[in-house]
Amino acid sequence: MPAPPIADRLSRLRAAMAAQGTDLVALGPGPNMHWVAGFHPHADERPCLLLVTRDKAGFLMPALNAAGSREQTDLPFWTWTDAEGPDAALQQALADLGATTARRVDVDEAMRSDFALLLLDALPQAGHGFARDTLGELRLCKDAAEQDELRRNAAISDEAMSAIFAALRPGMTEEEVATVARDVFRNHGAEPLFTIVGAAANGAFPHHHTGDTVLRTGDVIVLDIGARKGAFSSDITRMACLGEPPPDYGRVHAVVEAAVEAALAACRPGVPASTLDRAARRVIEDAGFGPQFVHRLGHGMGLEGHEPPWISEASGTILRPGMVFSIEPGIYIEGRFGLRLEEIVILHEEGPEILSRLPRDLHVVPV
C-alpha cells in the first residue's frame, strides 16, 4: 500500500477543525492515528497521543517506542520514560503546540479512557468533542486506492466463505468451521477479526460466541467472517444448511433477501442512510418479523471493521460517493435459528457496487 499523503490529510483535518471550532484533536494508537500519520506505534497502556492543532502537530511518545516510530514520521516527539510518567512531557507538548488555552478538544472516541482523561484533566477549561466529528467525516469516503484494498480483501473473504461451504459436514464443531476460514485468511496474509459460526439456535444471537457446539443434520448456520489485510477489513455473512432446512426456513430467507434488495434499491448518493434502514426494516415488519430484526441495517467499513457511516434509523448521514458500508438485515428466532445476509458495498454516483461475488442463496450441503 502506498503511504497516505500525510500533508494533505493534515490539511483536510485542519479544515474540518476550523469548520467545527475545534482547537485540538488528540488521537491514540489505532485507525484514526493511522489515517492521519500513515502508521501508529505499538498500542499498550502507555499514553501515546498524536496532537494536532490548527498549525502544529506532534506526538506524546513513550520513550521505548520513539526510535521505531522515528523511522515512520518527521513530526516532533515529546517523549517520556516509564520512570518519569507522561505528565511533564504532555505539559511541554501542549505549551510548544500552543494548545494550553484550547477551548474545544476532540478526543479519539476509540482510544483508552485514561488517555482521553489525562489530556482533558490537563486542560480543565476545554470542552470536548470526538474525533468522529472532524476526522470521522474525512474517513467516511474512501479514495481509489482504499477502494482497491477493500475489493482485494473481499475476494479473500469470498474464498474463505467458499472454503467453509466445501468443508461443512455434520459432526464438525462451530470452532472447527471457523478454523477453515481462519486458515484461508492467514494463507493470504490476512489477520482474522471475527469468525462467527452460529449453528441452529446459536444463530439467534447476532454476536454468538463460536464454540464447541456440534453441527447436526438439518441445522441452518449463520456464517459471518472478516479479516484485516494491510490496514483494511473485510466482512461477509452467508447462510448454510446441512441437508434440508426446517420447512419454514425458506420463507424467512426470502424475507431477508427482499430486505437486502429493498436497501440496495434505495441506495444512491444524496439519500439519508436512515432511508436504507427504513426500506429494509419495512419489508421485515410487513412480513411480521419486525421484533426479530434487533439491530441496525449496517455499518461503515474501512480501517475499522465497524466505523461510520452507521446505517440505522438514528443516523443523520447523507450517503455520498466513496462511502463503504454493510447492508445486513437479519431475523433471529429464539430457540430455533438466526438468519442474516450481509453485503459490503461501495457507493458510486451510479449506485452501489457489491464487493462479494457470492450469491446470497442458502448454501445446502448434501448429507
Added chain:
Amino acid sequence: MPAPPIADRLSRLRAAMAAQGTDLVALGPGPNMHWVAGFHPHADERPCLLLVTRDKAGFLMPALNAAGSREQTDLPFWTWTDAEGPDAALQQALADLGATTARRVDVDEAMRSDFALLLLDALPQAGHGFARDTLGELRLCKDAAEQDELRRNAAISDEAMSAIFAALRPGMTEEEVATVARDVFRNHGAEPLFTIVGAAANGAFPHHHTGDTVLRTGDVIVLDIGARKGAFSSDITRMACLGEPPPDYGRVHAVVEAAVEAALAACRPGVPASTLDRAARRVIEDAGFGPQFVHRLGHGMGLEGHEPPWISEASGTILRPGMVFSIEPGIYIEGRFGLRLEEIVILHEEGPEILSRLPRDLHVVPV
C-alpha cells in the same frame, strides 16, 4: 475454568469502593468486567457498561447482545437499540441504581473514551477516578485457580519458544519464525497476542514490528512471545543466535542475566516493586549500559498481558504473595542488536516461582 465467585467479587469491590470513597464503578467489555461478572459481551462501538454502586449493580446493554448475555448473568439490564441510542437507557439505569448524585465515579481506564465520557457527561457533578484504584487492587493478587491457569499457559509458551529454537535457520524471515510460535499456540487452543521476532538491529527496538527481514548467519534475535488461553495470558522472552554471536555479545548477555538475578534476589513480600527495578537497573548502570535500558523492569500479567503491578522506579506498589509479574531487563544497542531476558514469576511467601522451565542462556543455532 470454574466460574469466578461473582457475589464474593462484587462484595470485595464494594469494600474497596468504600475505602476509596467511590460511589460508582463503570466497566466496559474487557478484563475488568470479566473479573467481576465472569464474562463480557461482544466489545464494539456500542456503549456497554457494568455499573456497580455500593449496593446495586447492572448492565447498560446494547439490545442485540442482551439475549446472549442473559445466559451469563442474573444482574439487571437496561437495554437500548441502535435506533434509540444509549442516552435514555443510561439515565434510567443511573436513576434505578441511585447513582444520579454520585460524587466520585471510577471509570475503566482501558475502555473506549466515548464510553467513559458518555457516563461522565451524564454526571456533571461527579469527579472521576479509575477502576485501577479499586478493582485494580483486587486483581493484583491471583488465587490458586488463576495461578494454575498461568502455569499451564507458561508451559505452552515454553513449547512455542522451543519450537522456534528447533526451526531457526538462516534465510527464514522474522514473520516465518513468528508463524512457528503461532502454530504451537493455536494447536493448544491459545490465541497469539504478540510474537516479536527482532533480528540483529531490529532487536534494538523493544516493540519491533515483526516483518520480512531475512535472518542471516551471525544475527542475534530477540524472541518475545505470548498468547491467551481461557482468559489468561503468557509472556516470555529469550535470545537466540544463528551461529556465533558478535564478540561483545557475551558480555552484554551476562549483564542482563545478572540484572535478572539481582531482581529475583530482591523479590519477596513486603518489598516495594521499585526496589526490583532499582536492583536490576543498578547492575546495568554499573556495567555502563544504563541509557540503553529504556523501559521499566516489568509488568503484572493475568487477564491482561500488561496489567498492574508495574515494576518500575515510579511504582508505589508493595509486593504481596499472589502477585504475578514479569522481570525483563534489556539492553538495546542501536544499529546492532537488542537483548532482553524475561521471566514471569508468581510471588509466594517464600519467594518467586519462575513459571518457565527454559534456561535463559543464549540459544546458539549451529549453522
